[in-house]
Structure formats: structure tokens, C-alpha cells
Amino acid sequence: MRDRPAPQDLLDWYDRHARAMPWRVAPADRARGVAPDPYRVWLSEVMLQQTTVAAVKSYFEAFTDRWPTVTDLADAEDAEVMAAWAGLGYYARARNLLKCARVLRDDFGGVFPTDHATLLTLPGIGRYTAAAISAIAFDAPETVVDGNVERVMARLFDEHTPLPQAKPVLTEMAASLTPRARPGDYAQAVMDLGATICTPRKPACGLCPWRTNCAAWANGTAAELPKKAPKKRKPTQFGIAYLARRVDGAWLLERRPDSGLLGGMLGWPGSDWADDPQDAPPIRAEWKELSEEARHTFTHFHLRLRVKCALVPMDRAPDRGDFIPAPDFRPADLPTVMRKAFDLAQGA
DNA sequence: TACGCGTGGAT
DNA sequence: TATCCAAGCGT
Numbered sequence: 001m002r003d004r005p006a007p008q009d010l011l012d013w014y015d016r017h018a019r020a021m022p023w024r025v026a027p028a029d030r031a032r033g034v035a036p037d038p039y040r041v042w043l044s045e046v047m048l049q050q051t052t053v054a055a056v057k058s059y060f061e062a063f064t065d066r067w068p069t070v071t072d073l074a075d076a077e078d079a080e081v082m083a084a085w086a087g088l089g090y091y092a093r094a095r096n097l098l099k100c101a102r103v104l105r106d107d108f109g110g111v112f113p114t115d116h117a118t119l120l121t122l123p124g125i126g127r128y129t130a131a132a133i134s135a136i137a138f139d140a141p142e143t144v145v146d147g148n149v150e151r152v153m154a155r156l157f158d159e160h161t162p163l164p165q166a167k168p169v170l171t172e173m174a175a176s177l178t179p180r181a182r183p184g185d186y187a188q189a190v191m192d193l194g195a196t197i198c199t200p201r202k203p204a205c206g207l208c209p210w211r212t213n214c215a216a217w218a219n220g221t222a223a224e225l226p227k228k229a230p231k232k233r234k235p236t237q238f239g240i241a242y243l244a245r246r247v248d249g250a251w252l253l254e255r256r257p258d259s260g261l262l263g264g265m266l267g268w269p270g271s272d273w274a275d276d277p278q279d280a281p282p283i284r285a286e287w288k289e290l291s292e293e294a295r296h297t298f299t300h301f302h303l304r305l306r307v308k309c310a311l312v313p314m315d316r317a318p319d320r321g322d323f324i325p326a327p328d329f330r331p332a333d334l335p336t337v338m339r340k341a342f343d344l345a346q347g348a
Numbered sequence: 349t350a351c352g353c354g355t356g357g358a359t
Numbered sequence: 360t361a362t363c364c365a366a367g368c369g370t
Contacts, residue, residue, distance in 0.1 A: 048366040055356065055365085089354030092368075126368045146366045164350090191366055200364065201359080231363090261353070299353050336355060 005156055005213040007179035007186055013209035014189035019196070021053065022060055027185050036184075038112035038137040039070045042100075045132045046093050046124055053195070059088050070112070073098070074105035079255075082264050083333035091335065095264050096124025114138040132187065141183040143175040148194025154226035155198060158215035162227040170226075198222075236302040239273040241294070241341045242282050243309045244318070249326035252282060252318055261298065267338045269321045273303060283318040285310035290344055296337040307341045 015027050023044035025036045043063060047056040062084060067073040073081070078098060085094035100123045104110055112133070113119055119130035131142040150163065153173040159166055179186055197204045203222050205211050216222040244252035254269045256262050269282035281287055287308040294305040331342050 045366065046368095050353090050365060050367055051355080052357075052365050087355075089356090090367085092353065096368080124368070128367060132366070144366080147364090148366065188366090195366080263353090297355085299355090300351080 002213055002215065002218065005177060005210045007177060007181075009209045009213075010189045010193065011179075011182055011185060014185055014192060017192070017196070018185075018188070019192060022057060022064075024188070030182075030185060036137050038133060040064060041133055041137040042070075042112065042125075042129075043097075045129045045136075046097055047088065049093060049129070050090060051088065055088065059085070069110070070101050071105050071110045074101035074110075078264070079266075083266070083330070086265065086333050086335055087339075089336075091263055091265055093124060095258065099123040100125065112137065114140065116140070116142055135187040136184045139182070139184045141178055141180050142187070143171070143178045144187040144191070145171045145174050146191060148191045148198070149174050151200065151226055152190055152194050152198045152210075155203070155216035155222045156210060156214050158219055158221055158225070160221075160225070160227055162229050164229065166226065232300075234297070234301050236304060237273045238275065238304050238306070239277050240271040240279065240306045240308060241268040241338070242270060242280075242287070243268055243307060243341065243345045244283050244285060244312050245309070246312055246323055247314055250323040251326070251329050252312075252321045253324050253329070254282070254321035262335050262337075265335045265338075266333055267335065268341055269318075270305075281308070281310075282320040283310075283312055283316060285312045285316075292344055294337065294340040294344055296340060298337075303337065305337065305341055307344050309345050 018024070018027050020026065023040045025034050044056065044060055047059055066084065067076060076098070081098050082091070082094055085091060103122060104112065114134065116130045116134045119125050119133055120127070125133070128144060128146050131144045134140040135142040135144055150167065150170045153159065153170040154166065157173050159170060159173070161169065193208070197208045201223070205214070205217050205222055208214065211217050214222070216225055242252070252269060253266050256265050256267050258264050271277035271280045287310045290307040290309065294307060296303045296305065331339050334342065
């Protein structure tokens with residue numbers, strides 16, 4: 001009979017193998033009493049939602065350099081924060097980040113609540129993030145369940161029920177292992193294990209501290225777990241982006257509505273995105289279409305975006321959008337699909 | 349509950 | 360090239 005996985009075995013592994021990250025307090029420092037900054041824990045956890053560590057690092061550094069505290073962030077302009085988030089994706093996170101910062105400033109005196117239940121009431125903080133902040137920042141014995149933890153539990157217990165159906169049982173398994181000692185390090189250790197050893201493909205079971213306690217290892221099923229419900233295939237949508245440049249160099253841009261795709265972000269005025277979009281130029285001009293289209297894939301559809309360009313005189317007013325003076329326009333402030341359209345126009 | 353919501357890297 | 364995938368949340 002296999003023994004249950006021992007949290008201490010994983011903590012020992014973590015003490016030797018914890019990866020350094022800008023938002024992380026190393027286990028040795030934590031043992032010396034160094035506490036993580038809840039603001040940095042929160043910011044990193046929101047950025048890491050469905051996003052890789054590699055993608056997050058530079059954004060985290062930029063945000064913490066520019067807004068060192070949650071109150072600094074709360075006082076920032078919406079447009080500045082959205083621009084700083086541009087390229088990271090899932091832009092509702094940035095809108096909720098700002099909302100949350102302002103709630104903390106206005107209702108919590110700029111101090112993070114420590115308990116899971118209160119954290120859950122804040123914008124952009126769901127079950128995972130509430131547990132992560134509570135455990136990592138405040139060393140509360142909360143169980144964090146992200147994609148890594150689900151995968152590790154499915155393998156440890158050789159659970160073949162497909163996700164997302166299996167989520168409740170995997171959560172119970174994870175809770176049953178959560179220790180009272182060093183819950184913050186433990187939470188990060190399970191996620192590190194999933195990210196580096198117990199990986200989706202080709203898990204490195206030979207290096208795993210829990211190998212001898214793992215049912216999937218015993219049964220040879222690790223690589224095929226967790227099972228997942230089949231995905232739908234993505235349809236292709238078409239659209240037209242209009243890049244108007246005034247003779248003084250200003251660009252015609254539009255702030256997208258707060259809700260929906262790319263909500264709150266800056267973008268080029270465009271047609272609707274559909275099977276067969278209608279021409280909808282935002283200003284009267286002689287439009288010239290580029291030979292190449294911008295291609296981009298979102299979460300649930302592919303987009304093929306035709307790009308039309310025009311040079312317009314000073315005295316002509318647009319039907320939609322606003323001209324942004326050239327010195328105020330940074331392509332990096334655009335979401336990626338809009339930047340692709342811009343890059344094509346620059347190359348033309 | 350299931351779906352809408354980005355992006356870039358690995359395979 | 361196509362598909363999968365990454366420290367989820369809101370509705």
C-alpha cells in the first residue's frame with residue numbers, strides 16, 4: 001500500500017528547488033521572518049491568471065516600478081494602466097485591478113484584508129486568487145487550486161474523471177493534503193511542482209519527490225492525466241481596420257467600450273467582426289487597402305483583419321474616434337491585434 | 349453551468 | 360500550420 005503524499009516531502013523539495021521570481025520571497029528568507037508584500041502578491045497573482053511566468057515578469061517590474069503601492073495604483077489614470085497592461089491579454093483583469101485598488105484605497109485604508117472571505121468580495125479576486133493571497137502573503141492554511149494543482153492531484157490519485165467535471169473532487173483531494181505548517185510555501189511548492197516536474201506533457205516523474213506516493217506513477221497513467229472534455233473548434237471572423245493619419249502625423253484612434261472583447265483598450269476604428277463585414281470608414285478619405293491582412297487568434301475565434309489606410313487633411317472631422325498627436329501615440333499601448341495592423345501599415 | 353475573454357511559446 | 364497550453368474570473 002502506498003503512503004499518502006507527505007506535504008513535508010514537497011516542502012523539502014521546494015527548499016532546494018524553489019525558482020526565484022520578482023514577487024516571491026525565497027523559502028530561506030521566509031524562514032528568517034521576511035514577509036511578502038501583499039500588494040506584490042496580489043498583482044503577480046492577477047497577472048499570472050492564465051498567463052505564463054515568462055510573459056508576466058517584465059509587466060510586473062514595470063507596474064511595481066511605476067506604482068510601488070496599491071494606493072499609487074489606485075491614483076493612476078485608467079488610460080495609463082490600460083496602456084501598461086497592453087499585450088498581456090485578458091484586459092478585464094486590468095479594469096478589475098484598478099477597481100480593486102480603488103476599493104482598497106477608499107474602503108480599506110489601503111491595507112489588504114487577510115482572510116479569504118473578504119478577499120473574495122474584491123473585484124477580480126476569485127477563489128484561486130483569494131486563497132493564494134491569503135496563503136502566500138499571510139501564511140493562512142488555505143488550499144490553492146489552479147491548473148497545476150488539478151493536474152498534480154489527478155495524477156497523485158489517478159483520477160480519470162475529465163475536467164471541468166472533476167474539479168470539485170480534485171479540490172477536496174488538494175484540501176486533504178494542505179498542511180498547517182508553512183501553507184504559503186506549500187501552495188507555491190505544489191504549483192512549482194506542476195510547472196517544472198509534473199508538467200502537462202512528458203512529466204519528469206523520475207525527479208518527483210512524490211513519485212513513490214503517486215497512483216498514476218504506479219499505474220503508468222501520469223502522461224494521460226488529467227482527462228479533459230473535448231474543445232470546440234474556432235470559427236473564423238473577418239473585419240476591416242481603418243488607419244487614418246492626419247497630415248500633421250496624428251493618428252485616428254478609438255477607446256473601446258469597457259465591456260466585451262478588448263474592453264477599455266485603445267484601437268483603430270473598424271467594421272464589425274463578422275462573416276462578411278460592412279465597410280464602415282470613420283472619416284471621409286481616399287482609403288487604400290493593404291495587400292496583406294492582419295491575422296490574429298483570440299480565445300474563441302480566428303480573426304482576419306483587412307487594413308485600410310488614408311491620409312487626411314487638418315480640417316476634416318472624424319465621425320468616430322479622436323486624433324492622437326504623434327508624440328502621444330505609442331504602438332505598445334495597443335492590444336496585440338491592433339499593433340499587428342499598425343505594423344503592417346508601417347511596412348507598407 | 350458554460351461561455352466569453354488574449355497572448356506567445358512549445359510541439 | 361494547427362493545436363495546445365499557462366498561477367481564472369465574471370456573468
